[in-house]
Amino acid sequence: MLDLIEDGIMLVSFCLCCFNMFGILVQIIINISLKSFHINLRIVYFNLLLAFSLISFGFFVSIVFMFIENSPTPTGEYKRIFSYVQATTQYGNYMMRTIFTGIFIERMFATILRKNYEKSHFFFVAIFVLLFVHGSTVSLMAMWYYAKVSTTVFLQQIILVFLDTVAILCIFILMKFNKRLRRIQNQTGIDLSQRYQISENIRAIQAIGPISLACGLMNLATSLTSAVLQMTLFLQYRQIIFNLMMNLNVFFALVLTLKSGVFRQKVASMVPMLKRVFKTIGENKTLDLAFQITAERGQDLHFEGLKQMWNGKKEMPKIPNLSVMYFYFPDATKVCKNSHNSVPQAPISPKMKKVQKTQKTKESKEVQKTEDTKVKNLGEDKKVKDVQKTKGVEKIRDVQKLPERPPSRFEEPEVDEQETSQMWILRHLRLQLEDVEDAVLTNFIYQQDVTLFRNFMMDFSTEYRCIFILVCRNIPQLMSLPENILSSEMESSRIQAIPDTQRTQLSVPQVSPAPTSQQILDEIVRSELSTAKEENGLQLKWSLTRKIPEETNEFIFIVSRLEEKKSEKSELDQAYFVGYIKNAQKFKKAIQIATLVLGEKMDFERQVDMLLYGVNAAVGNPSSMREKWQRKIERFENFIVNSIGHGYWQSPANPGRSESILSLTDQKSAVESVESLLRPRIHAFVKNPNTKTRVQLWLEMSLYELKFVAPEDPAEITSERMTRILAIFQTLDLLISESESRSAKEWLQKALFYSIELSARIIGMNLKDTVDVLTSDLFKEDPGEVDEDIRKKLKPIFVKFLEIGKNSVFAPNSEEHGILENVGHCLMVFEYIEEEIEVL
Numbered sequence: 001m002l003d004l005i006e007d008g009i010m011l012v013s014f015c016l017c018c019f020n021m022f023g024i025l026v027q028i029i030i031n032i033s034l035k036s037f038h039i040n041l042r043i044v045y046f047n048l049l050l051a052f053s054l055i056s057f058g059f060f061v062s063i064v065f066m067f068i069e070n071s072p073t074p075t076g077e078y079k080r081i082f083s084y085v086q087a088t089t090q091y092g093n094y095m096m097r098t099i100f101t102g103i104f105i106e107r108m109f110a111t112i113l114r115k116n117y118e119k120s121h122f123f124f125v126a127i128f129v130l131l132f133v134h135g136s137t138v139s140l141m142a143m144w145y146y147a148k149v150s151t152t153v154f155l156q157q158i159i160l161v162f163l164d165t166v167a168i169l170c171i172f173i174l175m176k177f178n179k180r181l182r183r184i185q186n187q188t189g190i191d192l193s194q195r196y197q198i199s200e201n202i203r204a205i206q207a208i209g210p211i212s213l214a215c216g217l218m219n220l221a222t223s224l225t226s227a228v229l230q231m232t233l234f235l236q237y238r239q240i241i242f243n244l245m246m247n248l249n250v251f252f253a254l255v256l257t258l259k260s261g262v263f264r265q266k267v268a269s270m271v272p273m274l275k276r277v278f279k280t281i282g283e284n285k286t287l288d289l290a291f292q293i294t295a296e297r298g299q300d301l302h303f304e305g306l307k308q309m310w311n312g313k314k315e316m317p318k319i320p321n322l323s324v325m326y327f328y329f330p331d332a333t334k335v336c337k338n339s340h341n342s343v344p345q346a347p348i349s350p351k352m353k354k355v356q357k358t359q360k361t362k363e364s365k366e367v368q369k370t371e372d373t374k375v376k377n378l379g380e381d382k383k384v385k386d387v388q389k390t391k392g393v394e395k396i397r398d399v400q401k402l403p404e405r406p407p408s409r410f411e412e413p414e415v416d417e418q419e420t421s422q423m424w425i426l427r428h429l430r431l432q433l434e435d436v437e438d439a440v441l442t443n444f445i446y447q448q449d450v451t452l453f454r455n456f457m458m459d460f461s462t463e464y465r466c467i468f469i470l471v472c473r474n475i476p477q478l479m480s481l482p483e484n485i486l487s488s489e490m491e492s493s494r495i496q497a498i499p500d501t502q503r504t505q506l507s508v509p510q511v512s513p514a515p516t517s518q519q520i521l522d523e524i525v526r527s528e529l530s531t532a533k534e535e536n537g538l539q540l541k542w543s544l545t546r547k548i549p550e551e552t553n554e555f556i557f558i559v560s561r562l563e564e565k566k567s568e569k570s571e572l573d574q575a576y577f578v579g580y581i582k583n584a585q586k587f588k589k590a591i592q593i594a595t596l597v598l599g600e601k602m603d604f605e606r607q608v609d610m611l612l613y614g615v616n617a618a619v620g621n622p623s624s625m626r627e628k629w630q631r632k633i634e635r636f637e638n639f640i641v642n643s644i645g646h647g648y649w650q651s652p653a654n655p656g657r658s659e660s661i662l663s664l665t666d667q668k669s670a671v672e673s674v675e676s677l678l679r680p681r682i683h684a685f686v687k688n689p690n691t692k693t694r695v696q697l698w699l700e701m702s703l704y705e706l707k708f709v710a711p712e713d714p715a716e717i718t719s720e721r722m723t724r725i726l727a728i729f730q731t732l733d734l735l736i737s738e739s740e741s742r743s744a745k746e747w748l749q750k751a752l753f754y755s756i757e758l759s760a761r762i763i764g765m766n767l768k769d770t771v772d773v774l775t776s777d778l779f780k781e782d783p784g785e786v787d788e789d790i791r792k793k794l795k796p797i798f799v800k801f802l803e804i805g806k807n808s809v810f811a812p813n814s815e816e817h818g819i820l821e822n823v824g825h826c827l828m829v830f831e832y833i834e835e836e837i838e839v840l
Contacts, residue, residue, distance in 0.1 A: 014060070014063050016248065016250075016251050017056050017057075017059050017060040017063065018060070021053070021056045021057065021060065037200060037203075037204055038110065038117065038200065039121055039126070040106050040109075040110075040121070040122060040123070040125050040126040040129070041103070041106055041107070041110070041204055043126045043129075043130070044099065044102050044103050044106050044126065044129055044130075044133075045103070045208070047095070047099055047102075047130065047133060048096070048099045048100075048103075050092075050095070051092045051093075051095040051096040051099055052092070052096070052250045053092070054088050054089060054091055054092025054095070055089055055092040055093060055096065055250055056250055057088070058085050058086065058088045058089025058090075058092060059089060061082075061085045062082065062085055062086065062089065065081075065082050065085070087141070090141060090144055091137060091141055094136075094137045094140040094141060094144075095133060095134070095137045096215065096219065097140075097160060097163040097164060097167065097219055098132070098133045098136040098137060098163060098167075099133055100167040100170060100212045100215065100216060101132075101133075101163075101166055101167055101170055102129040102130075102132055102133045103129075103170075103208060103212065104170035104173065104174060105128070105129050105132065106125055106126070106129050107174065107201060107204060107205070109122070109125045110125075110200070110201060111177075111198075111201060113125075136163075140159070140160075143155075143159075160219070161220065161224065163219075164216055164219040164220040165220065167212065167215075167216040167219070168213065168216040168217065168220065170212075174205050174212075177201075177205070218248065419570060419572070421453075421457060421572060422445050422446065422450070424570060424572045424573075425445060425453070425558070425578075426441060426442065426445045428556070428578045429441045429444075429445070429469070429556070432556060432578075432580040433471065433556075433580075436471075436538060440538060440540070441540075444540040448540075450542070452467065452542040452543070452544045453467060453542055455544065456544060456558070463560060463562060464559075464560070464605050464608075464629060465559065465560040466546075466557060466558065466559045466560075466604075466608055467542065467543070467544050467557070467558050468542070468543040468544075468545075468549050468555050468556070468557050468558075469540055469541070469542060469543075469555060469556040469557075469558075470539075470540065470541040470542075470543050470549055470551055470552050470554075470555050471538070471540060471552060471554040471555055471556070472538070472539040472540075472541065472551065472552050473537060473538055473539075473552075473554065474537045543555075546604045547604060547607075548584070548587075548588065548591065548604075548607055548611075549584070552584075553581070553583050553584040553585055554581065554582055554583065554584070555581055555584065556578065556579065556580050556581070557578075557579050557581070557608070557611065558576055558577070558578050558579075559576065559577050559579070559608060559612070559627070559629065560575065560576055560577075561574070561575055561576060561577055561627060562628065562629065577612070577627045579611065579612065579615040580615070581611065581615070586614070587610065587611055587614050589648075590610055590614060590644065590645065590648045590649070591607050591610050592689075593644055593648065593685075593686055593689045594606065594607075594610060594640070594641060594644045596689055596691070596694055597640060597644065597682075597685070597694065597697065597698075597701075598637060598640060598641075601637055605629050605631075606629070606630075606637070606641055608629050609628060609629040609630055609641060610641060610644075610645060612626055612627045612628065612629060613626060613641075613642070613645035613649065614645070614648075614649055617645070617649035617650060618649075623642065623645070623646060636701075636704055639675060639678075639704070640682065640701065643678070643679045643682035643683070644682055644686055646679070646683070647679075647682055647683035647685075647686040647687070648686050674703070674704060674706045674707040675707075677703070677706075677747075677750060677751055677754060678700065678701060678703060678704060680743075680747060681697060681700045681701075681747060682697070682701075684743065684744075685697045696732070696735055696736075699728055699731055699732055699735075700732065700747075700751075702724070702725075702728050703725060703728060703751060703755075705721055705724065705725060706725060706754070706755065706758065708721070709721050709722065709758060709762070711761070711762045711765045711766065711790075714787060715787050715789035715790040715792075715793050715794075716793075718762065718790060718793070718794060719790075719793035719794060719797065722755075722759060722794060722797045723797060725755060726797055726800055726801065729748075729751070729752060729755070729801070729804055730804065732748055733748070733804060733808055733809060736748050745809075748809060749805075749809055749810060749816060752801065752804065752805050752809050753805070753816065755801060756798070756801045756802065756805065756820070756823070759794060759797065759798045759801060760798065760823065762790065762794060763790070763791055763794055763795065763798060763830070764830075766786065766787070766788070766790045766791050767791065767830070767833065767834070767837075769786040770786050770788060770837060771837070772786075773785070773786050774837065791834070795827075798827075799827070802820055802823060802824055802827075805817075805820045806820050806821070806824075
């Protein structure tokens with residue numbers, strides 16, 4: 001009987017191992033392909049999957065060996081292999097005991113560093129957690145392998161029970177901390193990055209918390225069971241029962257993962273065919289969440305804590321409407337419209353019930369008065385915000401009027417530090433689009449679909465985020481006559497078609513039937529909603545594509561700032577920049593010039609950076625104050641983009657020849673000298689861009705390498721750099737000598753003179769350091785070693801620079817030619833000093 005039970009347990013364990021390995025493989029693929037959480041949390045979670053993999057694979061192989069040997073512990077030729085497999089399984093077992101404590105540590109770091117944790121990787125957190133997890137695991141493995149069984153069995157069980165208890169306590173601490181984070185999230189004065197990190201903490205705790213709790217309880221039960229079996233007569237079945245319980249542990253963890261909403265969203269995004277499977281569950285959860293948020297908090301979910309809703313009120317709305325729910329939960333509104341009274345209601349507090357009851361009583365008294373007012377004032381322009389059905393009667397509720405439009409752009413309204421995102425964008429639209437009717441702007445923000453804007457604001461996967469508002473003007477619209485006019489014309493034509501014999505019957509005018517209340521209300525809604533349509537052929541549209549709009553030349557763009565601007569009062573203005581392009585033709589021309597130079601490197605981020613440069617130049621601000629979309633490590637590309645923008649928008653004057661060389665010799669910083677040297681050539685190309693001069697510009701921009709030549713570099717690197725620069729000058733000498741451009745020739749003289757000066761400075765400093773080394777014993781100094789190969793390799797290149805200058809670049813009678821002759825004589829003195837040093 002016991003053998004039969006043993007075989008059954010092994011068969012169940014085998015099936016569980018197969019399912020667990022498949023589930024772990026799916027988890028690993030999704031964890032690698034999608035980025036839902038911070039990279040540190042994904043690294044720790046990947047180690048959890050690694051522990052699951054080791055356990056499942058080890059038990060799978062162990063069960064195979066048990067079937068072959070027909071024994072819990074093989075003793076034949078597979079004994080050595082089984083020992084390795086058993087060690088692998090134990091490593092995964094011990095690793096799972098400590099990994100949940102590691103998750104707790106990582107989330108604590110995420111909370112402590114929540115101001116910058118979102119924008120930075122903080123890999124030291126992942127390294128610290130991995131060292132803790134694997135260090136603890138290796139320690140337990142050493143105790144399991146080297147210590148004597150008779151003295152460490154109970155000690156091991158005590159340590160494992162302690163680790164399991166610590167893991168469970170950590171989970172309860174995380175659950176408690178989850179409630180505290182929710183309270184913090186509702187507070188004001190927390191910036192956007194902190195609110196995002198709090199939201200990620202809550203989401204991570206909700207996703208991993210149940211898994212951690214289940215594994216912790218199963219680990220504790222496994223440890224206690226092993227300890228009990230160790231003290232009973234069933235010791236021989238300890239390995240089989242242990243395998244079964246550990247497989248159940250992994251099984252429960254994977255099942256909880258498959259049931260989580262985060263996993264379902266990942267699978268649905270990767271496999272669109274499965275969206276139908278998760279559709280019903282997703283809609284119900286979204287609806288429950290919508291009602292829960294509306295009933296419990298009733299606040300704007302944008303950035304997890306802004307305390308206004310779309311209607312602009314600072315207090316919590318008493319009854320939510322479908323337009324607000326659609327902005328945050330578009331799927332929930334579909335369920336509301338389709339299910340009517342069957343929608344499950346979230347629990348409402350007694351205070352909220354009292355408020356709703358008072359409002360319902362007040363509304364019931366004003367329903368008839370409101371309807372009469374609407375009927376009498378059909379021609380008046382009023383806003384109808386919400387239409388609700390109560391006991392089969394349509395009632396229309398007046399909504400608070402929208403804030404009045406500012407009189408002009410120069411009279412900016414006061415900035416509300418706690419304004420909502422829709423109020424913020426409406427304020428910027430009013431400031432930029434002064435010639436557009438306010439009704440069009442408010443309709444665009446409050447009535448149209450803003451899913452793209454919501455996705456833009458909630459997308460934290462990249463720091464380079466941009467969305468456009470396209471302003472399409474002069475769109476032809478079809479004219480439509482009112483229904484009452486059409487009906488009157490049809491009636492008149494019908495009357496005219498009646499024969500003369502029947503006209504006597506129509507001599508007495510008939511009274512048309514009075515319109516019903518339903519028809520009156522429909523007419524009110526139709527007339528009021530028609531005022532929200534675009535006027536004068538104007539249309540506003542959202543665009544989230546990663547390219548400059550081609551559909552229209554007028555648009556507004558909203559980009560995320562790489563660094564928050566603390567001087568702004570509004571929290572959204574600190575995080576986002578709003579720009580307005582009246583006519584994009586000139587901007588697109590600048591982008592085309594930059595694309596001609598950079599080619600594929602002129603990506604969308606640099607195109608937006610060019611827009612930011614143009615907007616800043618249009619208002620007259622210096623380029624140092626502008627908003628930038630540049631990566632600091634790409635200094636060369638940034639220099640070209642800045643130079644093109646400077647040359648295109650500001651049109652700098654061409655410097656005179658008298659400043660060509662002397663201005664360079666006074667420069668101490670090689671960075672500034674090279675940039676000031678190359679910038680005029682980019683300005684010249686901007687004035688006349690074409691594919692012929694582009695090749696010459698590329699050669700000239702190759703001299704940017706002068707910026708990285710330093711005396712402390714090794715001889716090989718310095719000689720290779722200067723050799724490439726020499727080849728560039730030899731090619732430019734042939735190209736520019738045939739050109740009639742005086743500015744190009746003067747620029748070549750500047751660049752060559754600067755290169756000669758830089759080479760002479762490196763050779764001279766190397767000789768000085770050599771002398772310091774020779775005299776170090778006299779003055780008791782230790783200047784270090786000097787690479788004398790720099791002078792040997794750089795001197796021939798220096799001589800060729802002088803030959804180019806004297807033979808072709810500078811005129812024989814010019815002052816610069818005389819300077820180069822003197823430099824050649826100094827080189828002879830330099831060689832004499834070297835000979836004397838060799839003698840010493």
